Amino acid sequence: MTPNPRVVQAFRSMKEIGISDEKVKPVLKKLLKLYDRNWELIESENYRILADAIFEEEDSKQEESFDEEGSMTDELLRPLKRTRLKTQEGLASSSHPIDSSNVAETILKELKVEDELIPRSLQQKSLESNVVNMRTEIQPASPQLQPPSPVPVLSDHSGRDKGKQKVQTRPNYKGKEPMSPHVASKGTGPENVSVALRIKDPAPEPIEIAGASASASVSERHTSCELATDPDEIPSELEIASSPLGEMQISEGNEMLALDALKKSPARDACDVENVEGNGCVVARLLNGSFNNHCSANGFVGNAEGEELVVSPQRHLTPKELRCLHDASDITKGEENVEISWMKDVVLHVSEIVSCPRSLVRVLVKLGEILLIPRQVFLTPDGRGWGLRTLEKLPKGSFVCEFVGEILTISELYARNREKHTSPVLLDAYWGLKGVPKDEEALCLDATCYGNVARFINHRCLDANLIEIPVEVETPDLHYYHFAFFTTRDVNPLEELTWDYGIDFDDLDHPVKTFQCRCGSKFCRNMKRSTRSKFATR
Numbered sequence: 319m320t321p322n323p324r325v326v327q328a329f330r331s332m333k334e335i336g337i338s339d340e341k342v343k344p345v346l347k348k349l350l351k352l353y354d355r356n357w358e359l360i361e362s363e364n365y366r367i368l369a370d371a372i373f374e375e376e377d378s379k380q381e382e383s384f385d386e387e388g389s390m391t392d393e394l395l396r397p398l399k400r401t402r403l404k405t406q407e408g409l410a411s412s413s414h415p416i417d418s419s420n421v422a423e424t425i426l427k428e429l430k431v432e433d434e435l436i437p438r439s440l441q442q443k444s445l446e447s448n449v450v451n452m453r454t455e456i457q458p459a460s461p462q463l464q465p466p467s468p469v470p471v472l473s474d475h476s477g478r479d480k481g482k483q484k485v486q487t488r489p490n491y492k493g494k495e496p497m498s499p500h501v502a503s504k505g506t507g508p509e510n511v512s513v514a515l516r517i518k519d520p521a522p523e524p525i526e527i528a529g530a531s532a533s534a535s536v537s538e539r540h541t542s543c544e545l546a547t548d549p550d551e552i553p554s555e556l557e558i559a560s561s562p563l564g565e566m567q568i569s570e571g572n573e574m575l576a577l578d579a580l581k582k583s584p585a586r587d588a589c590d591v592e593n594v595e596g597n598g599c600v601v602a603r604l605l606n607g608s609f610n611n612h613c614s615a616n617g618f619v620g621n622a623e624g625e626e627l628v629v630s631p632q633r634h635l636t637p638k639e640l641r642c643l644h645d646a647s648d649i650t651k652g653e654e655n656v657e658i659s660w661m662k663d664v665v666l667h668v669s670e671i672v673s674c675p676r677s678l679v680r681v682l683v684k685l686g687e688i689l690l691i692p693r694q695v696f697l698t699p700d701g702r703g704w705g706l707r708t709l710e711k712l713p714k715g716s717f718v719c720e721f722v723g724e725i726l727t728i729s730e731l732y733a734r735n736r737e738k739h740t741s742p743v744l745l746d747a748y749w750g751l752k753g754v755p756k757d758e759e760a761l762c763l764d765a766t767c768y769g770n771v772a773r774f775i776n777h778r779c780l781d782a783n784l785i786e787i788p789v790e791v792e793t794p795d796l797h798y799y800h801f802a803f804f805t806t807r808d809v810n811p812l813e814e815l816t817w818d819y820g821i822d823f824d825d826l827d828h829p830v831k832t833f834q835c836r837c838g839s840k841f842c843r844n845m846k847r848s849t850r851s852k853f854a855t856r
């Protein structure tokens with residue numbers, strides 16, 4: 319039997335950095351199971367997840383053995399830390415031809431690994447060639463409910479000096495790398511260029527508190543929210559503001575709909591589409607409180623460039639429909655009255671982005687938002703403050719929402735947040751390619767004051783159910799991108815939506831301590847560290 323080259327390569331890469339096959343084998347097996355044989359994920363960033371998991375496994379073993387012995391010093395752990403750094407360096411430069419080995423053959427038998435196709439959604443290649451265009455309307459923070467915390471952490475600045483702006487050093491990652499810009503905008507051409515990023519005039523983000531929670535005053539809610547992110551200090555008012563079943567409702571755009579109303583609302587049947595001058599691309603947008611009846615009639619009707627596209631989202635597309643959508647790529651130019659009557663509604667699956675023409679993807683992504691997948695902000699019962707959950711089952715690959723925030727330079731972000739742990743969600747599309755960007759130049763998102771529901775997405779180490787996908791923004795220099803969140807697996811109704819912020823909980827050099835992670839994941843990076851710190855000598 320021919321060994322699976324992916325298994326072989328995984329072993330080879332690990333060997334390169336001094337990890338024996340025996341250590342790789344069980345962990346690889348677990349990861350394949352955990353990620354549903356999503357090889358792309360395991361292979362991404364030069365097998366970083368695999369290497370990390372192996373080290374984590376080693377950490378756990380060591381901790382267990384030290385637990386038994388009743389003693390442990392940080393010194394004993396440092397070599398691991400160094401190895402890990404070395405790992406990253408080593409991995410970054412490793413690139414080897416695929417080759418077979420006896421070990422791989424054995425493993426292959428054991429793992430019964432098939433060389434199956436993984437969802438394209440997570441393939442970097444697909445991202446490169448199918449970057450989504452979107453327009454963003456930044457909504458200001460609600461005065462009623464404003465998350466006090468900075469944007470979810472993606473990176474950490476160990477070299478940062480509180481007092482002065484410093485040149486950014488490459489963030490110190492352990493959990494994962496920030497979104498690498500190289501997946502964002504390479505290969506996209508000026509044909510898509512138009513300036514679409516805009517910041518709207520401040521107007522309260524529509525956040526509604528339904529049911530009992532409606533009785534909470536604005537100031538109560540504000541205070542509650544401010545306190546809510548300190549896991550140890552959740553005020554009792556929060557129980558009024560939102561029960562664990564979550565009376566609080568959030569909706570986006572110009573529509574504000576309570577849950578029941580939302581489910582029945584024509585907003586789910588119809589939306590309108592706005593043309594973008596210049597390149598004939600279209601962007602769908604909910605009309606302000608009024609819905610076009612004709613929208614729901616035929617599903618998706620596309621006209622010639624510059625004319626209207628009408629979409630009525632109601633359900634997920636079948637693969638066949640997506641193929642049709644792909645075939646209908648001429649819908650964007652020149653064709654008149656192209657009608658896709660089979661499409662009653664759309665929820666974009668990231669795996670299908672690859673098969674959609676760019677302009678339709680743009681529409682679809684926007685529709686994902688317009689769909690108003692019933693989401694709910696709720697109070698987490700375990701001290702993580704507010705969280706976001708879905709009220710409906712979401713198939714793997716569903717678009718959930720974009721991460722919206724103010725665009726700042728990293729310097730500006732740090733100037734704003736001198737006292738709290740802050741790390742930027744980087745937007746510089748060339749980050750990592752052109753070396754380390756300077757704090758004064760590199761752009762990031764800050765959702766503290768202006769944002770959307772994504773602000774309520776809590777962190778979960780490694781096995782979060784959301785993944786962030788960089789989305790190209792139409793700027794001439796392709797310098798920025800947005801983040802769109804998609805589900806990494808099927809998500810059940812009432813399940814919390816989580817995202818791995820990529821925090822390095824080990825970064826002791828950061829001037830401000832991050833929160834203590836309560837994600838509950840068996841891969842939690844922080845729990846291990848905190849357990850470990852009990853044994854540390856310093």
Ligand SMILES: C[S@@+](CC[C@H](N)C(=O)[O-])C[C@H]1O[C@@H](n2cnc3c(N)ncnc32)[C@H](O)[C@@H]1O
Pocket residue numbers: 464465466467468469470543546547548549701702703704705772773774775776777778833834835836837838
């Ligand atoms: C972007 S906010 C998420 C919403 C937040 N829970 C709230 O109530 O506004 C990030 C903050 O949520 C809290 N948080 C998120 N994930 C957490 C986790 N796994 N464990 C503990 N706290 C968490 C931390 O206070 C963090 O600074």
